[in-house]
Amino acid sequence: MVKGYEVVIGLETHAELNTESKIYCDCKNQFGLEVNSQVCPVCMGMPGALPTLNEKVVDYAIKMGHALNCKINRVCKQDRKNYFYPDLPKAYQISQAEVPLCENGYVDILVDGEERRIGVTRIHIEEDAGKLLHSDKFDGCSLVDLNRCGVPLIEIVSEPDMRSSAEAKAYLETLKSILQYLGICDCKMEQGSIRCDVNVSVHKPGEPLGTRSEMKNVNSFSAAVRGIDYEVNRQIEILENGGRVEQETRRWDDVKGESVSMRSKEDAQDYRYFPEPDLLTIVVDEERVNALKNEIPELPNTKLLRYVRKFGLSQKEATFIAESAELAALFDGCMAKGKYPAKAYATWLLGDFIKYLNDTGKSVSDTCLDADNLTELVGLIEKGTISNAGGKKIFAVIIEKKEDVAALVDKLGLAQVSDSSALEAIADEVLAANEKSVSDYKNGKTNALGYLVGQCMKASKGKANPGMMKEIILKKLG
């Protein structure tokens, strides 16, 4: 609810699939290569050239369909969407209109600790268009780069099930992590590998749904949040001033932080969809659909819920671990040993480990950390054999080298003194030398305790078990 209005959001998300070659020709599907170098008569729409479907695209889309709990349409066709634009060489985009490859699914997301189920209307396959290049250097012309023509896309259309920009963001982040898990999209936002169109409307509770606007050119998740918030406020303002929201397509300008009208409903384009006669009906046999289902790992959103519910991690911790398949595998490996609490592992993974990965640019598998040595390390700390600070020293070693953790304790001299008679001797010595602090404590200055424990640690050259040390001092102080 925003200012007494209910917000309704639906998203159309385009994700570029990372197949080797393009969807309808043998050209390489790769970003950032020399302008117009990855093109052929087919993707340039030369007269007489014909498309042939890259079956990998169908496989990838079906995987996403399974991941989003969709019904897979084993028989479906491709259609032409006709419109003129210089980045579209055939003047039609091959897409799917009537029957998409996947439909009627859903995805569970977690927003502020609350679980939400977002409906997925459909997922269909289509080809990307090229890119127009504008520059003062081009002498009044615009140039076109056709490398992106024919890059395979899936369009994921959600139901209008989201109620806030935060939910929209969580939905998009969930889609992104699933795409990454499936390994079917590079998910590089800066390269435009995921883009979305946002549909927004507002209405008073109990009243019928409001008129929606569609916002295009939303190129990052944070832009989606800004765009939705802007649009919600714009619509509420119109309604509060007694106006009517127009059904229109708007363009989000993230730099200016505002949307501008592109075209109204009356100017809506007629795409004259019709079945693509150059391509056959797509027929996928049941065996293939099932085989693809079996290839799907436990997905990050499922993991996330498991980590929160079963292991008691916070949403932040769980999200962080679940979003990286490698990190999650490491974490699950540790938990499978059933020895120590999840929090103890999460502290290492979200702390020193992530810092190390960020500093070095390495991935999880580039390091020497595994479930065995991490569990051993956590165990030494839990048992009090080494201090947390000592643990950090060992961690710094085992992240880079396969070394025996127990041996490292000796080698680095990190073993804590947990022998109570030795600790008592130290305590006696320190208490005797600090009579003033002892009397301070007895007179109610409790922070003198910290000082005394600190002195004991110093006397032990840092090797005393701080917990035990504190308990002994307390006992001795009566």
Next chain:
Amino acid sequence: MELYGKNAAELSAMLKNREISSVELTESVFRRIDETEEKINAYVTLDRENALKSAAEIDARRAAGEELSPLAGIVMGIKDNISTKGLATTCASKMLADYKPPFNATVMDKLAAAGVVVAGKLNMDEFAMGSSTETSYFKPTKNPYDTDRIPGGSSGGSAAAVAAGEAVLALGSDTGGSIRQPAAYCGVVGLKPTYGAVSRFGLVAFASSLDQIGPIGKTVEDVAMLQTAICGHDRMDATSARREYPDYFRGLENNAQGLKIGIPKEYFGDGIDGEVKQKIMDAVKLLEKNGASVKEISLPSADYALSSYYIISSAEASSNLARYDGVRYGYRAENYDGLIDMYEKTRSEGFGDEVKRRIMLGTFVLSSGFFDAYYKKAKLLQRRISAEFSDAFGEVDVIATPTVPTTAFRIGENTDDPLKMYATDICTVTVNIAGLPALSVPCGCDSKGLPVGLQLIGGKFTEQRLLNAAYTYEHLRGGFPAAVI
């Protein structure tokens, strides 16, 4: 007889036995072109130099003892909507007047591998839309049997070139009769193969679901020889059929025994010229006398075929021709103000009237609000027409009809009346709608001395049976008078 006047089967044997060289044949054809082309206008582009060069290469390979294909050294013309690498492929349109494809159509690669000599590119109706070759941007082609008359279309250049001896063989394309109709008007044989039998890769699309490339020759043998060379599965064309294709030439049989011929009464109605009807029935009777059986059948949806054909073909054309927008290749208007104006001027100036008419028609039938009433209904009719043919082929082997209701009309006679022009396709379009093979074989001349074509239609992938029936008829008919120009 001059070499250019001989048929491909004869020439193939002479080349093989080294009685003649390909260079001699090529020179003969070009001498003929020099003599008659001014009157016929069959070619848009002639490629004399390269033709002689490839003829010499073939001769050298043969002299070196290489085993060559039957078509090696035979001189051909190619319809100008079939992509030829580096050689202008204009579709007889201002839009592509300067367009040289950077790649070969699959059929051109096949012909090159077979050692065919390409004389040049043949005139046609603009983007294959027309029935007379009068919509060509460049010039109208004339009928070799009467140069005041049209050669038919859209493959008018292909049929006229073969009839005039300006090419031994030719490739055409057939979307609604564009091979068979000009073949009938020009007294030559033309085959429209089963949809999917010949790769469409590199054929500039008019209506993708109906277009097929096919052969035109003086005799059934010639057509069988060329069809053998061009058919086959192609991974570049998703609609091309994956199956075994026979050698149609070697499979030819002169035998009418047991052949069951169907005569659909709907194709012999009021619109059909009496003389034409008579010639067709004469041909059928000749086959009957020699062992075939004849049966009247019914294809009741034929009346709606023309409408559904023009809806489906125009719908697809409106989309297929949208790429000619002046952005990347082809014609672009000289003066324009902004993108939309550039599109509008380019397309207004670059396309001829008939093409624009079809684009508008196709755009209309696909528009929201009209799609169901037109396109969808036409597609339903397509299913019904296909089913009626299927039923018919349960009873008969081939269906015989006139190829065209009349013989060739005069140049300009139908240009102001598109509907009358469209009606000339009435006997041929159903074949494309059902994706069937059909051929036209000359079956005599009318009282004006103009050729009449017998159309034989077969079930899917029964080209061999069709060719055999036509081959048998051709023997019974005897020689056919060549055009005198």
